Amino acid sequence: MSLAINVLKEKWGLSPAAEAVVEKLLEAWDKGHTALQLGAADMKALKGCLAVGKGDDPGKPTPLVQTQGGLLQSWRFHCAESRVAARLRSLAVDKDIKGAPDLKPAFKALFPEDNAQAKAASLGLKSRLTLITGGPGTGKTRTAARLLALLALQQPSLRIALAAPTGKAAQRLGQEVGEAALGLPLEAASAKQALQDAGRRFITLHSLLGWLPSLDHCRRNRQRPLTADLVLVDEASMIDVMLWDALLEALPEQASLVLLGDFRQLESVEPGRVLGVLVEGAAKGRSLAGRHVELDINYRFKDSPAIAQLAGAVMAQDAKAFLKAAPTAAGSAVQRFGSRQQDQALDLVWPQVEALAKAVEPVEALQALAGLRILCALNQGPWGVAGLNQRVEKRLAKQGLAQLCSPVRITVNDPHTGLFNGDLGLLLPGPKGRQAVFGRASEPRVLSALNLPEHELAWAMTVHRSQGSEYQSVLLVLPPLNAEGEAQKLLRPELLYTAVTRARSRVVLAADEAVLSAACVAGESRVTGLGSLLG
Numbered sequence: 001m002s003l004a005i006n007v008l009k010e011k012w013g014l015s016p017a018a019e020a021v022v023e024k025l026l027e028a029w030d031k032g033h034t035a036l037q038l039g040a041a042d043m044k045a046l047k048g049c050l051a052v053g054k055g056d057d058p059g060k061p062t063p064l065v066q067t068q069g070g071l072l073q074s075w076r077f078h079c080a081e082s083r084v085a086a087r088l089r090s091l092a093v094d095k096d097i098k099g100a101p102d103l104k105p106a107f108k109a110l111f112p113e114d115n116a117q118a119k120a121a122s123l124g125l126k127s128r129l130t131l132i133t134g135g136p137g138t139g140k141t142r143t144a145a146r147l148l149a150l151l152a153l154q155q156p157s158l159r160i161a162l163a164a165p166t167g168k169a170a171q172r173l174g175q176e177v178g179e180a181a182l183g184l185p186l187e188a189a190s191a192k193q194a195l196q197d198a199g200r201r202f203i204t205l206h207s208l209l210g211w212l213p214s215l216d217h218c219r220r221n222r223q224r225p226l227t228a229d230l231v232l233v234d235e236a237s238m239i240d241v242m243l244w245d246a247l248l249e250a251l252p253e254q255a256s257l258v259l260l261g262d263f264r265q266l267e268s269v270e271p272g273r274v275l276g277v278l279v280e281g282a283a284k285g286r287s288l289a290g291r292h293v294e295l296d297i298n299y300r301f302k303d304s305p306a307i308a309q310l311a312g313a314v315m316a317q318d319a320k321a322f323l324k325a326a327p328t329a330a331g332s333a334v335q336r337f338g339s340r341q342q343d344q345a346l347d348l349v350w351p352q353v354e355a356l357a358k359a360v361e362p363v364e365a366l367q368a369l370a371g372l373r374i375l376c377a378l379n380q381g382p383w384g385v386a387g388l389n390q391r392v393e394k395r396l397a398k399q400g401l402a403q404l405c406s407p408v409r410i411t412v413n414d415p416h417t418g419l420f421n422g423d424l425g426l427l428l429p430g431p432k433g434r435q436a437v438f439g440r441a442s443e444p445r446v447l448s449a450l451n452l453p454e455h456e457l458a459w460a461m462t463v464h465r466s467q468g469s470e471y472q473s474v475l476l477v478l479p480p481l482n483a484e485g486e487a488q489k490l491l492r493p494e495l496l497y498t499a500v501t502r503a504r505s506r507v508v509l510a511a512d513e514a515v516l517s518a519a520c521v522a523g524e525s526r527v528t529g530l531g532s533l534l535g
Contacts, residue, residue: 008051008063017045018052022064025072033527034081034241034271035071043070055079071529077271078529080245084274085533087248089287091129091257100154110146117143120293125150128256131236131278131292133263135311136470136501137300140260141173144232145180145195147258151230152194160198161228163208165238165268167413167420169468173234174202204413204420205233209246220250229255235468236261241272241528264315265498266464273526281534288534300470304505306333314497319517322496326509326516336509336516339383339480342391345510349374349475353392353459356426357401362437362444365405365426370441373471374460375499376478377490383479388460404429407458408436409465414453422465424458463499474503478511478519487518496520 005022008014014022025036038046046052046066053062055078065078073081103125111118117139124130124147134140152158162177164170178199181192208226210219220226231251233239236259239247251257263276282292301308306325313322326336337345346353352372359365374392378384382391396402405428410419419425425438427449434449463476476499481487496519500507509516 012049012051012063014051015045015049018049021045021072025064025074028527029271031524031526032267032271032273034077034273035067035073035527035529037527038066038070038072042072046072055082067529067532069529069532071527073529077241080241081528081530082533084241084244084248085530085535087251088129088278088534091248091251092288092291093128094126095128095256097126097154103150103153106150106153110149116293116295116297117146120295121147121150123291123293124256124258125154127291129288129291130256130258131282131288132258132260132295133275133279133292134295135262135264135298137298138295139297139299140262140295141176141234142180143295144234144258144260145177148177148195148198148230148232149181149191152191155229156190156194157229158194159227159229160194161208161226161231162198162202162234163205163231164202164234164468165205165243166235166422166468167204168422168424169235169238170202170204171420171423172468173232174199177202205239205243205247207413209250211246218246218250221246222249224250225252226250226255228252230258231255232258232260234260237263237265237275238268238467239272239274240268240270241274241530242270243268244272244274264494265467266494267526269464271526273528274530276525277528277530277534280531286535300504304333304503307500307503307505307507310334310500310507311497314493314500314520317493317520317522319520322516322520323513326507333505334507334509336511336513339478339510339512339515342383342388342477342510345475345477345508346391346395348508349473350395352473353396354399354401356407357396357404359405359426359428362426362428362446363441365428365437366439366441366444368405369407369424369426371472372475373466373469373473373502374475374477375463375466375502376460376476377463377488377495378479379462381479383477385460385462388477389457392459393457408452408455409458409461410453410455412454417447417451417453419453424469425455427452463495466502467498470502470504472504473506473508474499475508476500476511478509478515480512481514481518487515489523491515491519492523493520 021042028036052064052066055065061075065073120132120143132140162173164173178196181195261275263279282288309325326334328336356368359368374388376385380386410423413420436447436449436452439445
């Protein structure tokens with residue numbers, strides 16, 4: 001932070017008053033904002049500052065840009081958001097489908113009900129930009145897979161690219177699209193084959209774009225666009241503004257873009273707020289009007305009304321309703337303990353921990369892994385991932401269950417083993433030494449532990465890393481209020497919503513009432529310039 005300010009002072013003569021405003025901007029970046037909303041005093045402090053321009057002359061860049069809406073941005077973020085807005089506006093048009101085959105019979109077979117899924121598919125057939133959002137279990141991927149089948153019928157030579165921000169999410173998307181192809185009620189073998197081929201070619205966004213980290217540059221760009229007629233991106237909420245910029249830059253001129261995501265989940269780690277802004281822009285009826293469909297029927301929680309109530313309370317930011325849906329009494333699908341009652345909360349799920357630790361066969365181990373996940377808001381400390389991993393390991397050691405089967409999380413992308421950053425697997429004893437098991441119980445993949453890429457123990461993981469996954473049971477551990485009686489700033493509705501919706505049938509909370517109440521209240525939304533640029 002000090003280095004950036006020193007450079008501005010040295011090259012642009014930053015005054016002390018302007019320096020204070022820039023410090024606030026740098027702090028805003030750390031919180032995920034791409035812009036700082038200026039007050040009257042801030043504008044006065046920046047008046048006459050040579051480092052601040054209007055961003056309207058590409059030939060005369062300035063380090064900072066002050067927009068007409070009273071936002072202060074870096075030149076880099078301002079240009080990226082301007083390009084993203086312009087490209088999205090150009091995508092928000094209907095395709096020319098003159099002479100296309102009649103898809104009404106196939107559409108009726110795939111979407112027999114006139115519901116939101118059918119509306120999303122109908123939109124995807126005619127529009128170059130399709131935004132499909134919805135909570136977990138609403139059928140986003142199923143809808144997208146069937147839309148792809150229709151598009152493949154419409155255009156047999158259709159080149160499809162499937163991508164997601166993480167390797168784990170991309171792999172899951174590919175598997176689901178491939179599996180969906182097998183069950184499609186269509187006689188057209190070419191459409192099924194197109195989906196199966198696309199499912200096998202899943203890829204991360206960075207790999208799709210040919211990102212070169214050492215140069216911070218993508219091989220795929222406007223001069224060398226992607227070789228695809230349609231790009232489908234899952235987990236769009238996790239994409240930061242610079243990655244959006246690179247993706248849209250590399251999209252071929254006549255290609256279509258289908259986006260899947262849940263704007264209520266946690267936002268990208270890096271600065272930016274794009275998916276939420278797109279949803280807001282579509283609702284306002286301007287340039288993106290009619291390009292968004294929200295899937296609102298949750299099939300996953302059909303048999304788990306208690307979890308549905310929790311999620312609904314968070315979405316409504318109703319702390320009282322959330323606490324009512326999370327009783328302290330035993331016997332409910334949702335049960336709450338205090339932040340300092342980690343052991344009692346662990347007692348409730350300990351049989352599932354033991355089942356995993358005692359697993360011997362790969363299928364048995366993977367089934368147990370899908371049964372439980374311990375989630376934390378923090379990485380470090382007694383209420384963080386490190387503390388919970390240590391707590392579980394000590395308890396297992398006391399029972400003589402240490403060094404048996406243990407969950408691990410891959411921390412790098414490794415093309416040699418086909419394992420990706422975020423993949424969850426297991427280490428367990430095998431006939432020829434310790435072995436690693438990944439994949440799903442229906443299709444386990446076993447390899448020697450010696451060939452395993454960089455990894456870490458994963459009895460617990462952060463809520464952020466759990467996005468896109470689902471488990472039978474979830475234990476969420478949150479830290480108590482600090483010495484000043486305040487909750488951690490990262491405890492927001494998005495985090496709580498993401499955590500509780502990872503569970504299919506059971507949620508256990510180790511969190512104080514005051515902490516949960518604070519987490520249900522919306523904090524400051526990320527400030528960006530994208531909304532006004534979209535129009």
